[in-house]
Amino acid sequence: MASSMDKEAPSPLKVTMTAVAKEAGVSQSTASRVFYGSTPVAEHTRQAVEAAAERLGYVPNTMARSLAARGTDILGLLLRGPDNPAYGLLFSELQAHVSSAGLQMITVAPSRNEGAQFERQALNRLLGLRVGGMFVATGVIRAQMLEPFLDRVPVVVVGRPESHPRIHSISYDEDRNATLLADAVATAGHRSAAVVVPSAENSVAQHRRGVAMARGLAERGVRVYQVSSPTFASRDEGGREIVALSREGRITAAMFPSDLRLLAFLPLAQKAGLRVPEDLSLTGFDGILPGIDLLGFTTVRIPVEVAARRAVEVMHAQLTERTPARHDLIPGTLIRGRTLGPAPTHR
Structure with missing residues (x-):
């Protein structure tokens, strides 16, 4: 037996x-x-x-409890590009503040190459799990994609400017941050520069950064060459165009809407024999990349920690009582590095 x-x-x-x-x-x-x-x-x-x-x-059985309690203490997070250091830090900070508030969070993160269609499906899955609220941390999902959910759960967009009257947003002040960089480039004496401008369909935040940097340069008398980047999840797109503009003597600086895009450009610059910043000055955006102090990027450090804390505070309040949407813009800090130098005199 x-x-x-x-x-x-x-x-x-x-x-x-x-x-x-x-x-x-x-x-x-x-x-x-x-x-x-x-x-x-x-x-x-x-x-x-x-x-x-x-x-x-x-x-x-957390989900069973969520269903019984209508999910009031379980939140959903749609996170874009967790391999991006800025999004990775945002996830970590959101999770810490959610836990401190006595809440729980379920995260759905697409791979780098999965776009809007995947993210719409992810939103539906989070709703199917009866989450009590949703954080949306992606530059792909639009306000009109969120509208059908607003009567069911509170939504807080994190890290992307949003003006929808029913959607709360805690964002980095992309226009002001871009102006800080444009001013630094102009002050260094550059009179012509390339600016990478990704498609708004692929990234609301990076598109806004590119447009704001181009506008800031133009307002300071700098000639701007806008370099488009229409391909989703492409970090090195536009690099060859920038190399060509530099070789032709048309630009002395190039501005990128993320540090990862700047990092992807460096091998192209090296292969083309361009010295940074002696031949071509470069600026990035985000300031979160590990080892960025060693790389010496001139960039803007976005206030991820502050945005995460405020987003959880807003969400926590919304779980008790719905209030009119707030749209916070948090300024970043300019980091002056070695990649931005004075305009070369031989041009």
């Missing part, structure tokens, strides 16, 4: 809270309070229940 040791242990996902309560010698309601924090329990009781759960391999 087989002994109890020979019996296959139940899957952790099949272990019930009732079994954990019995193992710990408490009622099921007490066990529920330990896992879901509805009301405090004595410390020794909490430890007993958690120890029983660990022995049995119990996994709390």
